[in-house]
Amino acid sequence: MPRRVEGLHEALAADAWGRIWEFFLANRHRYASLAAAHGLNPGVMAALLSLDADEPKPMRWVAEACHCDASNATWLVDRLEERGLVERRTPPEDRRIKTVALTPAGSALVGAIRAEVLQPPDAIVALSDDELDVLRTVFAKLAPE
Amino acid sequence: MPRRVEGLHEALAADAWGRIWEFFLANRHRYASLAAAHGLNPGVMAALLSLDADEPKPMRWVAEACHCDASNATWLVDRLEERGLVERRTPPEDRRIKTVALTPAGSALVGAIRAEVLQPPDAIVALSDDELDVLRTVFAKLAPE
């Protein structure tokens, strides 16, 4: 059986993926800029965006969401609490746990950041409906990974 | 003149862009993992990938490429030089400048990292040629921004 030559489809996939990576690399610093614009650092903003007003999350949730350890999660939430963006609570059913929930100020800031993020760049708006639909479908498939 | 209600196209653009962001956020830590797999930190890898074997770049180029200041660029290039991945040179025409170029070992590592990065995830390979072509076109348009 002859060795399989790389197919056209694989080459196309590699090319497309390469361009996505280039975009990713070129825009890596944007996340930090967005955070800085709101007086946050990237880690603190990640913690903020992982939280919710209605469903308080335990500290370990924050650590997982931020890919950091427990002591750093404490530090991140301290920063958010200092600014009145989140509130720690102790659920009576297990007093070892502390949960964290967004305050109204925190929700407002999350809303503002989300709105800012969702403002697509001109190059995206300039695309056709068909192209946008492909993007939406493709990235919906990629999301859970 | 009635206030313009947000059109369907804009909503579609925002939706697509939102999903791209989600993907971006969910994969932020992958860059750090890739660097760590090669014994680098994210900043040092960014410096490495900004360099070239044939076109030596001045230190200030590294600083700009890495969105950092000059003293940090010195530190990043020191780390690369320690590992024999880059080489500093002083061009005779202006002895204030130091240029940095990849060594053969540096080029090899950049090649390995690039090859690894270009390996598309299964979800990408599973897309149709048409979908891949849209991705390629769209991200080519987004790149220069």
Next chain:
DNA sequence: TATTGTTATACTCTATAACTATA
């Protein structure tokens, strides 16, 4: 005097280990 890069130093962010409180 202006520019390029480095050194000395301090600050920010993150992790490791020891500790407290609760189960």
Next chain:
DNA sequence: TATAGTTATAGAGTATAACAATA
């Protein structure tokens, strides 16, 4: 004893400011 979170501390990474060398 095991688990959730915090505190004390050290380490990595980044920036500011002073400096040396060259133009």
